[in-house]
Amino acid sequence: MHTSHPENLRVTRDTEHAHHTSCFDKVEACMAQSTLTLGVEAVGCAAFDAGIMGAFGYPGTPSTEGFEYAEAMIQAQPEGRVAQWAANEKVAYDLALGVSYAGHRSLVTMKHVGLNVALDAYANSALTGVRGGLVLLVADDPGMHSSQNEQDSRKLAEFAWLPCLEPSTVQECYDFTWRAFELSESLRVPVMVRLVTRLAHCRAALHRQEPLSPSGLGVAPKETVQDWVLIPSNARRRYLDLLAKQPRLIAQLSPMNQLVPGSGSRGVVVSGMGRAYFGQLALEHPELAALPRLEVAAYPVDPRLETAFLFGLEDVFVFEEDYPVLEERLGFRGTARVHGRLDGAVPRTGELTPRQLKNALTLITAEGKGAITLDLPLRAPRFCDGCGHVDAYEAMQSALQNLGVPDARVFGDIGCYTLAAQEPMGAIHAVVEMGASISMAVGAALAGQTPSVAVIGDSTFGHSGLPALLTAADSGVNVTIIILDNRVVGMTGQQPSQALDQVERMVLGMGIPEAQLQVLTPLPKQHETNVRALESALRYPGPSVIVFRRECVQSLRRGVLKEHDREAEARLEQACCTPELRP
Amino acid sequence: MSDLRIHGIVLSGIGGQGVLSLAQVVLEALRRSGFHALQSEIHGMSQRGGSVHAQVCFSDVPLTSPIIDEGCADLLIALEPLEALRYTAMLRMNGQLVVSEEPQTDMEGYPPLDDVYAALKRLRGCHLVDTEDLARRLSFRQAGGMALLGLASAFLPVSDKIWQEVITQRFEPKGARVTEKNLEAFQAGRGLVHDPVGA
Numbered sequence A: 001m002h003t004s005h006p007e008n009l010r011v012t013r014d015t016e017h018a019h020h021t022s023c024f025d026k027v028e029a030c031m032a033q034s035t036l037t038l039g040v041e042a043v044g045c046a047a048f049d050a051g052i053m054g055a056f057g058y059p060g061t062p063s064t065e066g067f068e069y070a071e072a073m074i075q076a077q078p079e080g081r082v083a084q085w086a087a088n089e090k091v092a093y094d095l096a097l098g099v100s101y102a103g104h105r106s107l108v109t110m111k112h113v114g115l116n117v118a119l120d121a122y123a124n125s126a127l128t129g130v131r132g133g134l135v136l137l138v139a140d141d142p143g144m145h146s147s148q149n150e151q152d153s154r155k156l157a158e159f160a161w162l163p164c165l166e167p168s169t170v171q172e173c174y175d176f177t178w179r180a181f182e183l184s185e186s187l188r189v190p191v192m193v194r195l196v197t198r199l200a201h202c203r204a205a206l207h208r209q210e211p212l213s214p215s216g217l218g219v220a221p222k223e224t225v226q227d228w229v230l231i232p233s234n235a236r237r238r239y240l241d242l243l244a245k246q247p248r249l250i251a252q253l254s255p256m257n258q259l260v261p262g263s264g265s266r267g268v269v270v271s272g273m274g275r276a277y278f279g280q281l282a283l284e285h286p287e288l289a290a291l292p293r294l295e296v297a298a299y300p301v302d303p304r305l306e307t308a309f310l311f312g313l314e315d316v317f318v319f320e321e322d323y324p325v326l327e328e329r330l331g332f333r334g335t336a337r338v339h340g341r342l343d344g345a346v347p348r349t350g351e352l353t354p355r356q357l358k359n360a361l362t363l364i365t366a367e368g369k370g371a372i373t374l375d376l377p378l379r380a381p382r383f384c385d386g387c388g389h390v391d392a393y394e395a396m397q398s399a400l401q402n403l404g405v406p407d408a409r410v411f412g413d414i415g416c417y418t419l420a421a422q423e424p425m426g427a428i429h430a431v432v433e434m435g436a437s438i439s440m441a442v443g444a445a446l447a448g449q450t451p452s453v454a455v456i457g458d459s460t461f462g463h464s465g466l467p468a469l470l471t472a473a474d475s476g477v478n479v480t481i482i483i484l485d486n487r488v489v490g491m492t493g494q495q496p497s498q499a500l501d502q503v504e505r506m507v508l509g510m511g512i513p514e515a516q517l518q519v520l521t522p523l524p525k526q527h528e529t530n531v532r533a534l535e536s537a538l539r540y541p542g543p544s545v546i547v548f549r550r551e552c553v554q555s556l557r558r559g560v561l562k563e564h565d566r567e568a569e570a571r572l573e574q575a576c577c578t579p580e581l582r583p
Numbered sequence B: 001m002s003d004l005r006i007h008g009i010v011l012s013g014i015g016g017q018g019v020l021s022l023a024q025v026v027l028e029a030l031r032r033s034g035f036h037a038l039q040s041e042i043h044g045m046s047q048r049g050g051s052v053h054a055q056v057c058f059s060d061v062p063l064t065s066p067i068i069d070e071g072c073a074d075l076l077i078a079l080e081p082l083e084a085l086r087y088t089a090m091l092r093m094n095g096q097l098v099v100s101e102e103p104q105t106d107m108e109g110y111p112p113l114d115d116v117y118a119a120l121k122r123l124r125g126c127h128l129v130d131t132e133d134l135a136r137r138l139s140f141r142q143a144g145g146m147a148l149l150g151l152a153s154a155f156l157p158v159s160d161k162i163w164q165e166v167i168t169q170r171f172e173p174k175g176a177r178v179t180e181k182n183l184e185a186f187q188a189g190r191g192l193v194h195d196p197v198g199a
Helices: A014-032 A039-049 A064-076 A089-101 A112-117 A119-128 A153-159 A170-187 A222-228 A232-256 A272-284 A303-310 A325-331 A354-360 A388-402 A416-421 A436-446 A458-475 A503-509 A524-539 A553-558 A562-577 B019-032 B081-085 B113-121 B131-138 B143-155 B160-174 B176-190
Strands: A035-038 A052-057 A082-085 A105-111 A134-140 A191-196 A202-206 A258-260 A266-271 A293-296 A315-319 A337-339 A453-457 A480-485 A517-520 A544-549 B007-014 B036-041 B051-059 B073-078 B091-100 B126-129
Touching: A035 A039, A035 A064, A035 B019, A039 A052, A039 A064, A039 A105, A039 A134, A039 A170, A039 A191, A039 A202, A052 A064, A052 A089, A064 A082, A064 A105, A089 A105, A089 A112, A089 A119, A089 A134, A105 A112, A112 A119, A112 A134, A112 A153, A119 A153, A119 A232, A134 A170, A153 A191, A153 A325, A170 A191, A170 A202, A170 A232, A191 A272, A202 B019, A222 A232, A258 A303, A266 A272, A266 A303, A266 A325, A272 A293, A272 A315, A272 A354, A293 A303, A303 A325, A315 A325, A315 A354, A325 A337, A388 A416, A388 A453, A388 A480, A388 A524, A388 A544, A416 A453, A436 A453, A436 A458, A436 A480, A453 A458, A458 A480, A458 A503, A480 A503, A480 A524, A503 A517, A503 A544, A517 A524, A524 A544, B007 B019, B007 B081, B019 B036, B019 B051, B019 B143, B019 B160, B073 B081, B073 B143, B081 B091, B081 B113, B091 B143, B113 B126, B126 B143, B131 B143, B131 B176, B143 B160, B143 B176, B160 B176
Parallel strands: A052 A082, A052 A105, A105 A134, A134 A191, A266 A293, A266 A315, A315 A337, A453 A480, A480 A544, A517 A544, B007 B073, B073 B091, B091 B126
Antiparallel strands: A035 A202, A202 B036, A258 A293, B007 B051, B036 B051
16 A cells, blocks of 8 residues: 655665564564454554554543553564654644655654644744654544544644545544555655544554654755745745645545445444444344445545535435534535534434434334433542542641631632542642643632642643743733642543653742742642741742652552662762762 | 454443453453453543443444443443442343442432342342452452453453453463462352342
């Protein structure tokens, strides 16, 4: 499948050849037997096999394992490749764009709301274009299993005038990612591979292709400066180029979208999991296989294909995951009645299910054992036993109580510590997006709210709390910022935090005076000390920062930072013993 | 089982009990037995002691949907009785349930235990397993999941040899003792009486 790679001549020096052969033996052994992988892992695996030089990302369910799979493969077989978590999604995207500029293939991974953070980079990279193939893995979360919204990344691809591929099986996750790299290089634009939770976390057998070694086109030549420097005069021309490229883009994507002829006046349009569910239903209900069908796997869709499909149809059912993207387009295009999320044939929000397809197509559903009459309360997630966040929140609540403001409104942020919004703790009262706690607290303080408190984790602080803290320090208002430093990205599986061992220096560097920074240990036996420290911070009329530091109990159990801490200790010892460094 | 029929298994429990790990053993065993198999799981918030569930579908023909529709699952393996009740509607009329009796009551509003057991016992094809007692007898705290799988294996078209291979491979990295204990727990479950409690 990797034929359209004309400029990517494989650079293989003789000395490297023997090494490659042995690696290929291993991979061949691995390929002989298919492996069971998650859909999102299949994307990471394909990116490795397609010869990426770099993989980047910021953790976020359900995208995390895509980066981690590529990372594991790169660590096992580096050959100059790199895998690096970034401070946030925008940084990750720019890292990938830099690799592309240097002439290599790169993968960048994030969840749907992460693309909002990276949108500036993503939308503008449509104008610069790419050199080495750049593939963006975005995992959407319809039904909001672990997200604050269910926005549809296909809309952002359309917004940026960029192609989006939408697989429906684990194998397609792999195959489409290969295809995405080829398209990216032949069209010279970034290509999005869009997954949804159900596919990202579907596990199935995967068949790999023979992997490519990372190779390069060399750094962008100097004359491309007119493409890469987006000053208005260049940007105007590049925007026209991007628009002029659209017909070619549609033509190259077109083979991925299929018009399957059938009989009758009813037709179906399927994409993503809708395509997967419909395909399987058609196995059980052969009459469905006779319906005229439009199968969409790549966007933008050729309008002529849509028109050809709609010809002669009276009723069209659209099964797509998330927003009514195809449904809206088809509704404008003909006289057929279009049924989907907009007319209620499918619920307006939430995850698509096979049952919804059956209901819309009025298929008979199975009579099962039936539900239980007993009332079943939800089992909500909760803090781990011994979690330091609990001690920090308890100290905060006691301090607020002691100051006579037990019902203070506290701004929270995104991570495990968001669980504190649940009753009975009810310790935070607004959680919007990564980094919002600090800026919202400053805003509220500027509007006169006292006390104004923000609670943010160390990784979220590094992600987008930093610029907010710069503004907080500059504002001079009475705001208390509590940084819960558990040293890892706890929620998504204890990835190392980029802010590891740096939080105090970061706080001071943003302009918070040393006297207004306190570092505390969240432990029950420290409760009284912690409460007093918080009270003084809350009373202080300007911005102050409290850092609660204790490692996440899960990462401690797994020994995630063991080696890091041992090395740090050894370095410290060595520094102490070196005579010239002694004071 | 060589037909067009699609078989479904639901596995449920709470975060930390090893539901996803158990689902992976089932998936691998079915795949090695020559079936086309898919597994669906939900991560994220569920990792923090919330409800967790996974589904495994398998068939003689290639599958594309990892989710089972309500009323279509053949088997439910639950590591906790309340977490079993959440998914009974997934089962077909003659589906089987293999459920741990051991409740995890650390949550708001857990219903009276007698009501939970009574609701389960009313269901035809329900097998309750005293995993707590089994763990004590085997001196293996995490015996429950494997024992349930051992009992459930009576309803799955996988040979004993393949189960042994898959379980061994899964736990080998954790050492010989862990592997042995898991195999022992599986066999103990397999040896349990298969008569369901439900009427």
